[in-house]
Amino acid sequence: METQKSETPSPAAGRAGMKKELPNDFQDHRDVWVFIELERGQVHPVSVELLGEGRKLADKLGVQLAGVVVGPPDGVGTGPAIADAFAYGADLAYLIESPLLANYRNEPFTKALTDLVISHKPEILLLGATTLGRDLAGSVATTLQTGLTADCTELDVDADGSLAATRPTFGGSLLCTIYTLNCRPQMATVRPRVMSTPQRVAKPIGRVVRHDLTMVEEEIVTKVLGFLSDGQTEDANLAYADIVVAGGLGLGAAENLQHLKDLARTIGGEFGCSRPLVQKGWMPLDRQIGQTGKTIRPKLYVAAGISGAVQHRVGVEGADLIVAINTDRNAPIFDFAHMGVVADAITFLPALTEAFTKRMAPRDRMKLVN
């Protein structure tokens, strides 16, 4: 029933239109926080994107932006994470270091973040909608009994300073703007690549506020036995690729995916697909683009044999240039593509690969001569 509200907007809208009466306990909540996610020691790019967004919100509210860094001691990852927080606009960083935070586990991370919130009272708390961010945000919001809006695509503050969090609903057919009225912090998760990467600050400075994790290993029930990395081959770096070539059901058969991979390799891009190809087992889930797959933001997106259903569209809208190849001139993808080719993808993809090769070949030869 969690979406009943979006089906019947009128009563909810009426309620949201009421004057806000923030209980006294929440009056002193200030500042915008961004949880800085460490993925095996590296700052997840979504955290940088959120710092950019968080900076805008903090400026509108006239408050400070803080990065929240939790991780193992000895600066493995936490040092660079704090540096990144300042470099991308944070005024201060909250830091909890403990060996218990070496690998992600729900319990110690929930404890760390919840304790920080209770001590320092942020008004807004943002996390990436990664597997880690969603796992953590759900627990923290429930512990704090506050509102959490998942997978937002747009964040803003309205005239009275409330966070307006916009997210797709019903698989992307509609968007809804959600408020957290009488609780603090106002929490939201945002998908990777929905927000753009901000510029680095010229001379980053900031203050670090340290805290201890008041927990011991014996209190933590779940143990990490190991981690199996996807490795180079399966690790589709789709979300952050500059060029993405994707195929849909229009490609007809699994063999034809080769045309897609050839083009991707030729122009140094990643390849991806629409959902039915994952369901047919032609491609792994990591390669799916869209509402229930990856959001991408490439400079060039080539969609071959993809109809352009709304669930696919929401994942590709951030692309700078969308080129669609489809036999049906009325396919919905032509409504949001920048360039459309009405053609059979199975013959057109090899031709396109050839055209790219031709265009770039002379330069390669020149390189050889030099």
Next chain:
Amino acid sequence: MHIVVCIKQVPDSAQIRVHPVTNTIMRQGVPTIINPYDLFALEEAFKVRDCHGGKVTVLTMGPPMAEQAMRKALTYGADRAILLTDRHFAGSDTLATSFAISQAIAKIGDSFGAPDIVFTGKQTIDGDTAQVGPGIAKRLDLQQLTYITKIASIDLHAREITVERRSEGGTQMLRSKLPCLITMLEGVNTIRRGSLDDALRAARFPILKWSAADAGIEELANCGLRGSPTVVKRVFAPTPRAQKAMQIDTTDKTVDHVADEVVASIFTNQPALEVELSSNGSA
């Protein structure tokens, strides 16, 4: 073993249309289904039951018509079905939903034995939040194991469970304790076709309908709209792009010619891309 599987009846969102004028969802005639992600949870529950014995209770919160989803779950082979339905739950956001469901699970525990595992799907296809599972886990103080791809083993004697969890860029191997809450990732199994016996039984099987009071919920202020810190202020359709794609036809030109044209205009649009591509020497 007692396993509770939380499922949700959702509109088949592939078939939903948005009213062009009012921007509201047109649900007339749209069929409802069990949230597809929940079927992976249900099947995994059956597999655990196959191995370790016990009972599978399905639980849903929803309007009275969600009884259909319960029947369906019974035909797949669930042992017991409970529909939590009360107008006090209307308008619940994820926090209020997890409150009501966790209270009902506690009541299930009192009535039929405490669950060893609570399963949910990764997320629903209408709400897409992935928040209700973690919310239930937190409220019931269950170990929270999300995005699980595989249950590697369960040691009932030691009350230990070993699972594989999908995370960014890899798979985490976790060992935890029962009771736990597991949210299942998609594509990890295929729901079985129940037996003829299951189908016959399901047709007549009594589905327990619990109101808030039946579930032992006293704090009605935590339920429904009142218990929901989030409110939807505005619902709207995505803005259509002002301009449609510039279309290139292949009817009266050769494919190769059109391909050259497309590459040329890609580079006119994105000059930086051409520089990048050439310097990579990837061609």
